[in-house]
Amino acid sequence: MARLPEYLRALHHLAEAGHDTVSSEALAAAAGVNSAKLRKDLSHLGSYGTRGVGYDISHLIAQVEHILGLHLSRAVALVGVGNLGHALAGYGGFASRGFKIVALFDADPTRVGEQINGLDVRHIDELATTVTTERITIGVIATPAPAAQIVADLLVKAGVTSILNFAPCVLNVPEGVDVRKVDLAIEMQILSFHEHRKSAALASGEAAA
Numbered sequence: 001m002a003r004l005p006e007y008l009r010a011l012h013h014l015a016e017a018g019h020d021t022v023s024s025e026a027l028a029a030a031a032g033v034n035s036a037k038l039r040k041d042l043s044h045l046g047s048y049g050t051r052g053v054g055y056d057i058s059h060l061i062a063q064v065e066h067i068l069g070l071h072l073s074r075a076v077a078l079v080g081v082g083n084l085g086h087a088l089a090g091y092g093g094f095a096s097r098g099f100k101i102v103a104l105f106d107a108d109p110t111r112v113g114e115q116i117n118g119l120d121v122r123h124i125d126e127l128a129t130t131v132t133t134e135r136i137t138i139g140v141i142a143t144p145a146p147a148a149q150i151v152a153d154l155l156v157k158a159g160v161t162s163i164l165n166f167a168p169c170v171l172n173v174p175e176g177v178d179v180r181k182v183d184l185a186i187e188m189q190i191l192s193f194h195e196h197r198k199s200a201a202l203a204s205g206e207a208a209a
């Protein structure tokens with residue numbers, strides 16, 4: 001499942017570049033996996049490609065989007081419209097990937113009423129009613145960490161069943177609610193570890209020479 005969004009990104013990229021079909025090798029290279037794994041993954045979807053032609057890109061996009069449930073265009077609420085929230089709300093690329101941010105919330109009255117990308121920032125007190133009227137199923141939290149659990153509780157109470165958390169903290173949610181966490185600092189720390197190992201290897205190579 002985790003590889004499907006990578007295939008989808010690569011397929012959209014190929015379609016935008018004007019391709020109609022793609023070989024398993026080219027798609028695997030674009031998605032950063034090996035081609036045997038890709039062929040096996042796609043065979044589970046019932047896609048085998050045509051010998052000498054490859055995979056029909058638009059058909060495969062439709063299949064992967066169907067499996068990921070993206071054909072339904074998910075309604076998303078974003079809570080916390082500060083530095084990060086502004087950037088996310090202003091990004092126009094989510095709609096073509098199956099998501100639509102339909103509502104923005106903040107607790108700061110000075111932010112309420114501001115327009116970003118055609119949406120008014122609403123007060124957090126309006127969350128429950130908006131989740132119902134806009135049929136929101138995914139909530140994005142971009143508040144400071146101390147507010148994140150409070151916001152998660154409000155989202156869950158309102159009926160949201162998936163949360164993407166950008167705040168650096170662990171959220172407690174009831175069973176049936178999915179939480180994914182994004183933390184750029186953790187990714188940087190992993191890269192830092194690799195850098196550290198590379199310089200240590202270089203230093204020991206130089207010492208041996």
Ligand SMILES: NC(=O)c1ccc[n+]([C@@H]2O[C@H](COP(=O)([O-])OP(=O)(O)OC[C@H]3O[C@@H](n4cnc5c(N)ncnc54)[C@H](O)[C@@H]3O)[C@@H](O)[C@H]2O)c1
Pocket residue numbers: 079080081082083084085105106107108111124142143144145147150151165166167168182183184185
């Ligand atoms: N995951 C990452 O890679 C990553 C990267 C950058 C920032 N962050 C995190 O994202 C969060 C936001 O960062 P920022 O720089 O945009 O902060 P910010 O202070 O600029 O914005 C936070 C916003 O949340 C609002 N807020 C506070 N409490 C709220 C509540 N109870 N309900 C609704 N809104 C509320 C504030 O009014 C403010 O507008 C922080 O937790 C930060 O650590 C994560």
